[in-house]
Amino acid sequence: MLASRLYGTEDVRLDEVPDVEPGPGEVRLKVAHNGICGSDLHMYFQGQLARPEPFTIGHEFAGVVDTVGPGVTGIAPGTPVAVRPFLRCAECDRCTGGLPHLHAPMRVLGCGAAEGGGLAEYCVSEAQHVFALPDGVTLEQGALVEPMAVSYNGIRRGEVEPGMRTVIFGAGPIGIGVLLGLRSLGVDDVVVVEPSAARREAIGALGAAEVIDPGAADVIRTVMARTGGRGADVVFECAGVEASFVQSIVVAGARGRVVILAIYEQNVAFNPSMMMMDEIEVRGALGYEDGCYETVIDLMAKGCYPTDGWVEHIPWSGLIDEGFAPLRRGERMKVMVDLP
Secondary structure: OEEEEEEEOOEEEEEEOOOOOOOOOEEEEEEEEEEOOHHHHHHHHHOOOOOOOOEEEOOEEEEEEEEEOOOOOOOOOOOEEEEOOEOOOOOOHHHHOOOHHHOOOOOEOOEOOOOOOOOEOEEEEEHHHEEEOOOOOOHHHHHHHHHHHHHHHHHHHHOOOOOOOEEEEOOOHHHHHHHHHHHHOOOOOEEEEOOOHHHHHHHHHOOOOEEEOOOOOOHHHHHHHHOOOOOEEEEEEOOOOHHHHHHHHHHEEEEEEEEEOOOOOOOOOOOOHHHHHOOOEEEEOOOOOOOHHHHHHHHHHOOOOOOOOOEEEEEHHHHHHHHHHHHHOOOOOEEEEEOO
């Protein structure tokens, strides 16, 4: 079978690799779509640390089960599924406590795990990590469950309730996922800060209450004016740059929460007194805890995650030139690789 494998910085090759077969408690699926994530770009352009190479990449994927291993009874061949890529052990308090994404060291399909990844014709996964897609949820949406679960976990970490004032910095896929998740919970007061005109247009069409261009408007003044000087209850930092981090803290109201969902390539300089003076709480959000996949799939079935206007499809052969490269330049939003 064919698989895209990372050999090093800016070196991904389409290799012929041995066919995979499911073992006890496992299923094999024919992969249909794999989304390109920001972490894929980081591995490709900046290099992957502490992982053996080469390895099959791709961790946002969905497909159709074609074979099940011994002992699998809960899912049958022909079932469309989304795959949860975080692997878990059966021993540590994090994995047994519903937090496998915090297992140390982290093991993720498509991010260095020996078990493979989603940019391959076939992938084997433990049956406990595949989730059947109900009627009305497409395989395209199935490949979006992973990043949307990341966003939804951020919402959980923010402890958002209807009626709260919220701000999102960054209108990439994770920021869009936060917006759609918030709206599914009845949170309509969502301000988005985004420098890209194309991304501003897309997230505005998806229902953001106000979209701010930080290059043309004073972000802090605008948010404070909108909130009557009180600031936001919860801020989601999805941009990953110093300016957005600092502004996230400044626009948060007294005892507000700032949820960090971004990966930062550079260190950030700021004065922690900004947090102390208004008792601002900063929380990290990495991956997703148990329950997020099921919730997102249920919300997809209810129509809460439209894909028009922000998801684009490319052939597998265009992975680099039509996927990684334009995404790095900020020319595209979400790119889905269609596997044959």
